[in-house]
Amino acid sequence: MATASGSGLTRRRGVGGASTDNEDNPTNPNNDSSRVASPAPRKPDDARSPDTAYESVGANGHKIAFDPRDISENEERSRQPKLTLMEEVLLMGLKDKQGYLSFWNDNISYALRGCIVLELALRGRISMQKDSSRRRFPLSDRVVEVVDETLTGEVLLDEALKMMKSSEKM
Template sequence: MTSLTKRTSGLVQRKTEAHRNAEKERGSDEEEDEARRVDDEEDDKGDAKDTRLTLMEEVLLLGLKDREGYTSFWNDCISSGLRGCMLIELALRGRLQLEACGMRRKSLLARKVICKSDAPTGDMLLDEALKHIKDTQPPETVQSWIELLSGETWNPLKLHYQLRNVRERLAKNLVEKGVLTTEKQNFLLFDMTTHPLTNNTLKQRLVKKVQESVLEKWVNDPQRMDRRVLALILLAHSSDVLENAFAPLPDEQFDLGMTRVRGLLELEPETESAKPNANELMWAVVAAFTK
């Protein structure tokens, strides 16, 4: 009788363990399905014939001089701005999220970045950043990841987190998408690879999208704005390239657009992130640049 009880107990234990494993696998599959669904939704937005750009590519395109094919030598903000774009892009695609705020209501900048799904994105830079975040224990904050991915760390043991040649790799992506071309320019002491603009229509469409979001299509409520457009405006400003989109405007519209952008920058990220359907990680990145 005792032997039968032990065998029965062992059978129940094995069934329970099998059930747990099945639940774990099901949960993992659901996360991957959700990530794919988010990607599909992103792909379906807009005209299917349009070239789809990531936030990083859009910010770089705004910063590139059309004929010269390189960003301003005086711009020291775009490097960290592009890393912020990566985090937001991964969050919008359902790959990353912030840890729960807990009972003590941690601030956005104190909460760790958690890998929600490691399903490939199809973009090498995004997948490289995602792998770093997934493999890192204990997790790091948004501010830390921006610094680590930029290589701005004093810890030599963490230098391997740096994503190298980001601007050049993004420019090559835009070349493959038919937006830029590749040339060599001589700068007296050295030769430099440049990427002049070839698809002016796409660049003008991007500039118009930014302009209209704070002028003709202004809704005066960040919760009602398209999240990607809102992120683009805030990160373009943090990368010091936003004024390039407003430069062609008449003075009156330029001033109005910049006034509305300043209004967005003055929003309190903690408050905005607590609103329904807000992306917490996006506002954490904004907080990291505006704190």
């Protein structure tokens, strides 16, 4: 192991380095750290999942990197209900010990409204008006229209969809 003089920086060598420390040795079977630039190959009985996986998706065939541990469904995650974005924002505003909402300012209200609009757009219920002459206007001045008025099954989204549909006729 080489140390820079006075700065405290260290440089580790790859496999076959001159390190005599048993815990810093990358070929040590008890060492789980992957701090070495070129680690020793894993044994076939190693139960750890790969750090990065690649998937070829799309018409252009570009590889997309992802962490398989993020995508894998474990027992805890399958028991928890799936929350919408607006429900997650609402839960962030709850006071844990007091049990009430801490939304004192209107900015959170705007964020929740934005989450409702985003959730409806992601579900394909609303979209921006497809008028080429309106593209020069900023997004805040463009018209949002209801594309699909079928109910989602969630009370907040359904009420917002009904209000948007009724105000669309004006």
